Amino acid sequence: MKLPPSASDRPPTSVDVARLAGVSQATVSYVLNDAPGVRISEETRAKVRAAADRLGYAPHASARALKTGRSDLVLCPVPDVALGSLFGIWMREMTERLGERGFRLVLLQGDAQAKGVAAARAWAEWRPAAVLVQEDRLTRAAVRQLHAAGTAAVVAIGPEPSALTPTLVFDDAGIGRAAARHLIERGRRRLAAVVPTEPVLRDFGERRLAGVLTEAAEAGGAAGSGLAVERVDLPFDEGAAAAVAARWAVSPDRPDAVFAYNDEYAVLMLRALQDAGLDVPGDVALVGADDLPWAALLRPRISSVRILGEGAAGDTADWIAGLIRDRERSPAVHRALTRVEIVPRESS
Amino acid sequence: MKLPPSASDRPPTSVDVARLAGVSQATVSYVLNDAPGVRISEETRAKVRAAADRLGYAPHASARALKTGRSDLVLCPVPDVALGSLFGIWMREMTERLGERGFRLVLLQGDAQAKGVAAARAWAEWRPAAVLVQEDRLTRAAVRQLHAAGTAAVVAIGPEPSALTPTLVFDDAGIGRAAARHLIERGRRRLAAVVPTEPVLRDFGERRLAGVLTEAAEAGGAAGSGLAVERVDLPFDEGAAAAVAARWAVSPDRPDAVFAYNDEYAVLMLRALQDAGLDVPGDVALVGADDLPWAALLRPRISSVRILGEGAAGDTADWIAGLIRDRERSPAVHRALTRVEIVPRESS
DNA sequence: TTGTAGGCGTTATCAA
DNA sequence: TTGATAACGCCTACAA
Numbered sequence A, B: 001m002k003l004p005p006s007a008s009d010r011p012p013t014s015v016d017v018a019r020l021a022g023v024s025q026a027t028v029s030y031v032l033n034d035a036p037g038v039r040i041s042e043e044t045r046a047k048v049r050a051a052a053d054r055l056g057y058a059p060h061a062s063a064r065a066l067k068t069g070r071s072d073l074v075l076c077p078v079p080d081v082a083l084g085s086l087f088g089i090w091m092r093e094m095t096e097r098l099g100e101r102g103f104r105l106v107l108l109q110g111d112a113q114a115k116g117v118a119a120a121r122a123w124a125e126w127r128p129a130a131v132l133v134q135e136d137r138l139t140r141a142a143v144r145q146l147h148a149a150g151t152a153a154v155v156a157i158g159p160e161p162s163a164l165t166p167t168l169v170f171d172d173a174g175i176g177r178a179a180a181r182h183l184i185e186r187g188r189r190r191l192a193a194v195v196p197t198e199p200v201l202r203d204f205g206e207r208r209l210a211g212v213l214t215e216a217a218e219a220g221g222a223a224g225s226g227l228a229v230e231r232v233d234l235p236f237d238e239g240a241a242a243a244v245a246a247r248w249a250v251s252p253d254r255p256d257a258v259f260a261y262n263d264e265y266a267v268l269m270l271r272a273l274q275d276a277g278l279d280v281p282g283d284v285a286l287v288g289a290d291d292l293p294w295a296a297l298l299r300p301r302i303s304s305v306r307i308l309g310e311g312a313a314g315d316t317a318d319w320i321a322g323l324i325r326d327r328e329r330s331p332a333v334h335r336a337l338t339r340v341e342i343v344p345r346e347s348s
Numbered sequence C: 001t002t003g004t005a006g007g008c009g010t011t012a013t014c015a016a
Numbered sequence D: 001t002t003g004a005t006a007a008c009g010c011c012t013a014c015a016a
Helices: A014-021 A025-033 A042-055 A061-068 A085-100 A116-124 A140-148 A172-185 A199-223 A238-249 A263-275 A292-299 A312-328 B015-021 B025-033 B040-057 B061-068 B085-100 B116-124 B140-148 B174-184 B199-223 B237-249 B263-275 B293-297 B310-326
Strands: A075-077 A104-108 A129-135 A153-158 A167-169 A188-197 A228-234 A257-259 A285-289 A302-307 A334-336 A341-342 B073-077 B103-110 B132-134 B153-158 B167-169 B188-196 B227-236 B257-259 B286-290 B302-304 B335-336 B339-344
Touching: A014 A025, A025 A042, A042 B025, A075 A116, A085 A104, A085 A312, A104 B339, A116 A140, A140 A153, A153 A312, A172 A188, A172 A257, A172 A285, A172 A302, A172 A341, A188 A199, A188 A263, A199 A228, A228 A238, A257 B188, A263 A285, A263 B174, A263 B293, A285 B015, A292 B263, A302 B310, B015 B040, B025 B040, B040 B153, B061 B103, B073 B116, B085 B103, B085 B310, B116 B140, B116 B174, B140 B153, B140 B188, B153 B310, B174 B188, B174 B199, B174 B257, B174 B286, B174 B302, B174 B339, B199 B227, B227 B237, B237 B263, B263 B286, B263 B293
Parallel strands: A075 A104, A075 A129, A129 A153, A153 A167, A167 A334, A188 A228, A188 A257, A257 A285, A285 A302, B073 B103, B073 B132, B132 B153, B153 B167, B167 B335, B188 B227, B188 B257, B257 B286, B286 B302
Antiparallel strands: A104 B103, A302 A341, B302 B339
16 A cells, blocks of 8 residues: 655645646535535546645645634633542533534633633634633633634533523532432531632532521421531541541530532541541441542441433533524523432431 | 523524624634634734633633644543542543643543443544553454544553554552562562452452562562462452461461552451461561551551552653554553552551 | 844635 | 635734
8 A cells, every 4th residue: 555645745636636636726625624515526526636636635624614714613721630530431422512513613622710801812712612611710701702703602600690691501500409309308417518729619518508597497487497507627537537527426415417518528538437437327427429439438338419410411412503593692591401300318 | 790692592602702892703712712814903812811701701611622623622431440549649640741731631430331433433423632541451443443433542551562553551560569579588488379269359469469469579589488479369358368377377478568459458368367366576577658647657567569659640641642642552662650669667 | 122024834715 | 517716813924
């Protein structure tokens, strides 16, 4: 097998293909793009395709984007924290479905601190069809910047509908509510909610805590019984967890239930509680979140709040494709990303 | 604050900026790119920058790429499995460091099955400066395709130097070896190695197993003692794990040590072993891999093989930048990605 | 110190 | 059914 004769050292262009096939450059474009409303003989098509193959021709995406004025890019600048397995599954489904709709989802990691109009400008340079990004990285100027650059859809991901643009609502409060409701229904009265101190997790923790408080307030009102909620700010650190557990061990009004933010924090608390001589769930019930596979293997098995189920991404991808099609800009448009569901197990 | 007067509905171009600033388009380009060897008055520069700001001008990345003939893109098509926290940390460091070198690392998730020349063509359309991809997704034709498209560096990630292109060697066998050495040094003689049956993990498992076998063969030869290695094909499933453990519980020549592939499988095995009445590490020692934070919280705490430490990515990024600069194509060039290190804990 | 002009590789319009 | 040809937005010699 011989190397294709490279006319020069530079990547082959459609002109090269045309020359080799003995047709005009326009014909190459027609054939390779299956241009509608153009009749080209099957013979010519074959010649063109053979030539393209032979040269290893790959159309220049930038040239195409420049000419057509649009790109099929859906930019998704992800913060580091998002690279969890849960998010990974969701992302894969999104990629797949958006691909079927003709879009290419691209993850931009890094520059986690880049936000506002500066970040928006960097994203805008690619003239993406859509940008899908954590709400707190968007400002009014950022959204305007993206629109100015022709971005058809700017989609925020946040705890509640953004005032700026359509939002994919990720209901962290709902997660806290689900956990709290479950615990209260089981007769627990003194709840504790862990709020991670890690900068990237803190905000999520706050919102989950808020959900616990909401649920407790509602249930407390209904039952007329005193429901207490203790807030526990906690780094992911054994010592810190042990200190909390030790305090509870000797406290008469210690919590009888803990919502541990997620499954990892749940293990952390589980160990600390057990080491402090507290029985789970006898003395203290425990609920995590994310429903990670290994959490079900602990003893006791950790109850968890399942967040993004399989198949949750498909519809979302269609929704986003619709936003792009309609160039939707109204902040009134939003969609719940989360389907929260408690998975009860031994620990609660 | 008024909206900038948009001359038209289309994204502002450098011509628009020039018009607003009252200068030529070339001047805009000079100013915005800080062109060397061109003297432009500070006054003019200010005017240009003000105009660009006012219009929300973002240079068209595709137009620039088309003109300059190169892009600063480093494409990294990742399989789904890679979106673990470990890989996330590594990725973030890579992004950062490559950014300092003027490159933009972009993750293409999905199309995990796309490989060979078809996938290469899709990647080539973006005329990336480099492509960083799992070795098994590359073929000779794929590498040639990328080179033909002007890709300066095609970097494979694989268990051993590729015959096609420079390789980032991810030493899975070394992980198995480290685990085996540790266990053998502690006097264990009948090793078992878990090979996950999940399609995406199986190959990695095979290589880690191979490492265990290698180490056992070497140690066996040296010690002259009979070292046995049992292969355990296992899905991530409690029932399957229980079956294995139950068999071992009544077997006189059961393993006295298990390398569980990773920390998640380690929990799986830990529970199964304990349920079967086997003591860890008394009857059976256990070693995982990845050194996930929560694994250290189990009882007994899981010994683990740490793989990519902090800072492992910085040098790698520099190495890749070098490959791009030199347009390095020799398969002889490779670099170890892994820095394997055992983290001994209670379970072994 | 600034402006003019050509061309990067495509797509798409209009003739032939 | 096919072939010239004109942009798309930007960079960069070269001219002024």
